[in-house]
Amino acid sequence: MSTTREHSEARLLVPSLMFIALVVAAVASLGTPLITSVATTFHVSLDSAQWTLTISLLSGAVATPVLGRLGAGPHRRATILATLAVVVAGSALTVLPLPFAWLLVGRAAQGVGLGLTALMMGVARDHLPEGRSADTIALISVVSIIGAGVGYPLAGLLTEFGGVRAAYGLGLFVTAIAFLAAWRSMPVAPKGRSAHVDVAGALVLAGGLFLVLFLASETSLWSRHLAVAVVLAIVAVLLLCVWTASELRSKAPLVDVRAVRHPAVAGANLAMFVGGIGMYLLLTLITRYAQTPHSAGYGFGLTTFVAGLVLVPFSVLGFVAGKLTPRVRMRIDAPLLLAGSAVVVGGGFVLFAAARSNLAELFVAMGVLGFGVGSFSAAMPGVILAVTPKSETSSAMSFNYVVRSVGYSLGSAMGGLVLAAGTDTGRLFPRDGAYTTAALVGIAAMAITTMASLALARQRSPETNPTAAPTGAPSQGRSKSMTGSPEGRPEQERKEADK
Incomplete structure (x- = not known):
């Protein structure tokens, strides 16, 4: 009976890891397409409604390193289930007919779920075969990005037909399913782990x-x-x-700062920070441009739902890139993939700056952005985990996701500042040229990301086997995959190292 259950749990593990990462990302991003509807429904200003997004990003950034440290200990399963219970409770608060302050509390609870992405990677690395864990970790990283593209159109459609509560009801439904999936499939952490917060x-x-x-x-x-x-x-x-x-x-x-100073980890976090600014900047620019009414002299005046559909190419091509990247990773080093991905995102900026006169061009630019972000996200764990022991997977990746959250927030803010500077006095919308200026800023950010990735590729020391080496230890050989073990190393030696 127990053997049958173990096989069932193993079979459900990978889909559950992917689904949980997708759900927490999609639910946390629900605030973006609903800001205007929240302001109207709750009779608050747009600045106040903006906090339905900001507070989820804040709680996620704070919770991520804490959950990463708890996930490195013996109570990882309990941590995952408790966190998802908090997310479900928060989702319920967003649906109930309560005042605006309770909506913010619910959104903060939903944002805590963003810290689970790194824990999903830790589970994959501990409980899946080496090659499969590498592919799964890459896809977890990707779906944590494209989750926004999945949630936007659905949230917009539900808002148009059932109001903002109906859109948040979608979050309650999927988070409840995610909790059940985790309850059914999440294994306990390997023995011998310890964690102190x-x-x-x-x-x-x-x-x-x-x-x-x-x-x-x-x-x-x-x-x-x-x-x-x-x-x-x-x-x-x-x-x-x-x-x-x-x-x-x-x-x-809470975070092993000494390990973060390792050249590979520090370089990857720098690339993630600057790249995150550029990636979220372009996502913001395209979405805002598509919703700008024709009366501004440009834009397409799309509804929330139709504007959400513009993100479909982002999600689809992002997922395709995530599936392809682990195969390419066998032939090209991860830092070079980061550099190539940054160039692709920069190409998306160039397309947006040069051609945005019709909706099809926005779809193309969004698709290019999705492909670049997908490959960048899939390659990123390879740089960090190559020098990180299994026991520290959740903690190391959680710091990277904090860096990503801050980069995304700064990218959104930078776009707002540039567009505000390009708005004439007495006018509601910025000049069309302000979008071109913002795109040039994004091109500069991706150029810096590319150079940082290339420098990392040149200076990076040979990778160590993360299952045997201490965090930040000097490398002893080049790893074959992103969770890596040196070619030709006997299987018995790897098993003993894992023990």
Whole structure:
């Protein structure tokens, strides 16, 4: 009986990992297409409604390193189930007829689920065969990105027919299914694991990240109260510096900062940060341009639902790239794939800057963006996990996702600032040329990402076997795959190293 159940759980594991990563990403991103509807339904300003997105990004950024550390310990299954229970409860709050403040509480609870993506990677690396775990980790990384493209059109359609509560009801439905899938398929962590959460460090990190995301979302603060914004930015930097210093001294850090300083990990996080700014900037520009009414002299005046359909090429080609990348990874080193992917995203910026006179051109630009983001996301874990032991998979990837969240927030804010600067006094919409200026900023960001990835490819030391080497240890040989083991290494040696 137990053997039959174990086979059933193993068969359900990969679909469950993919589904959970997709659901938490899609649900957390529901705030974007619903901002206008939330403002109308709850009679609040657009700035206030914007917090339905910001607060989920904030709670996700704070929860990710904490969950990553808990996921490295013996109670990973319980951590996953408890987190999904919080997400389900938050989803229920967004559906119930409660005041706006409770909607924000629910959105914050939904955002906590973003921290599960790194845990899904840890489960895959621990419980799947080496080759299959590499492919699965790559796809988990991809679906965590394209989840937004899946949720947008569905949320828009439900909003048009049933209102904002119906759209959030979709989140409640899929998160409940995700919880059941996790309950049925998630295995316990391997024996011998331990984890300690640095509560004080988590609070300092939360304060620093809150200020960073607050300053990124409240773009008007920079134009109306520059001195206040500068002071808050300085406080944010100081908090993050204090957190880094305390993590270096801690015997049980929330994030192993020493491992983060490894050239491969540091280079990958830098590429993720700058690349994230560019990727989310283009996603924001295309979506906003498509919804701009014709009265502005450009744009297509699309409804929320139709604008969501513009993201379909992003999701489809992103998934295709995610499926192809692990195969290409066998022939091309991961940093070179990052560089190539950054070039593809830069090509999407060029297309948008040069050709956006009809809707088909926006679809093409979005498809190019999706392919570049998909391959970039699939290649990223290969750089980090090649020098990371199995026990630290969740923690190492969680830090990378915090960096990604901050980059995405800054990309969105940067787009808002450039477009605001290009808006004439007394006008609601920016000049068409402001979109071209923003696209040039994105091209510069992707050029920096490309150069950082190429530098990483040149300077990167040979990869070590992550199942045997300590975090950040010097490399001993080139790994064959992204979870890697040196070619020709006897199977018995690998099993002993895993033990």
